[in-house]
Amino acid sequence: MLHIQELQAGYDETMILRKVQMEIPEGKIVGLLGRNGVGKTTLVKVIMGLLPIDKGTITFGTAEWKKERPEHRVRAGMAYVPQGREIFSDLTIKENLLLGMEALPKSKRSSEIPKEIFEWFPVLEEMIDRKGGDLSGGQQQQLAIARAIISNPKLLLLDEPMEGIQPSIVQLIQDVLVKISREKGMSILLIEHNLDAVLSCADEVYILDKGHMVLNGKCDELNEDELHRYLAV
Numbered sequence: 001m002l003h004i005q006e007l008q009a010g011y012d013e014t015m016i017l018r019k020v021q022m023e024i025p026e027g028k029i030v031g032l033l034g035r036n037g038v039g040k041t042t043l044v045k046v047i048m049g050l051l052p053i054d055k056g057t058i059t060f061g062t063a064e065w066k067k068e069r070p071e072h073r074v075r076a077g078m079a080y081v082p083q084g085r086e087i088f089s090d091l092t093i094k095e096n097l098l099l100g101m102e103a104l105p106k107s108k109r110s111s112e113i114p115k116e117i118f119e120w121f122p123v124l125e126e127m128i129d130r131k132g133g134d135l136s137g138g139q140q141q142q143l144a145i146a147r148a149i150i151s152n153p154k155l156l157l158l159d160e161p162m163e164g165i166q167p168s169i170v171q172l173i174q175d176v177l178v179k180i181s182r183e184k185g186m187s188i189l190l191i192e193h194n195l196d197a198v199l200s201c202a203d204e205v206y207i208l209d210k211g212h213m214v215l216n217g218k219c220d221e222l223n224e225d226e227l228h229r230y231l232a233v
């Protein structure tokens, strides 16, 4: 689904990512771990087209991304939930969700929210007319993820969706991610600090360290001591 080869990117003169290789297969959850400041958010911004590629390639399906704008990538089937959620505080849950449907072609848009959204996140139906800004952090995170998946993207990019969220909601989010990857064949890139959260829902893990991918493997085949070594502060 997404194939990254020899990627180099960063900010002006500062190169952050160096020769990054990564593969996100169709219908799989891939965890991206690494200490603070190693370049995880930078990588996801390059994938979304928010930062330019300096060297290397990013291929999404059969398309090689070069200078395509983020909105083009969204229409092609990518969705991004940035760190900090960025929902619209002054809009209701319903209005936020309807905005998520703007990523769909006009012919597929509807004024009805698909029922499965409320099956996955029941609290959003209960609070449908509440403003985003009045929700708890965990409810806002559910809204941000629901808004991203409402357009049925092929690839969902999540930057630290479990950060600051209570354990019961972390569990709910993990369960929904597993369901949508299995039932819809959606590919998911999950950036996280929480190793246990990643190991309990991802199929595969990558570890980034100082801009290099230093470890990659299927969750059940990884050596936990090695994982901890790269993640220890």
Ligand SMILES: Nc1ncnc2c1ncn2[C@@H]1O[C@H](COP(=O)(O)OP(=O)(O)OP(=O)(O)O)[C@@H](O)[C@H]1O
Pocket: 011, 014, 016, 034, 035, 036, 037, 038, 039, 040, 041, 042, 043
């Ligand atoms: N706009 C920017 N301009 C210049 N440097 C930046 C910018 N944003 C981030 N950086 C630097 O790029 C490096 C990688 O940052 P990035 O946010 O990608 O790391 P991260 O792995 O996502 O960290 P965290 O886990 O803390 O979110 C850091 O050294 C950071 O200071």
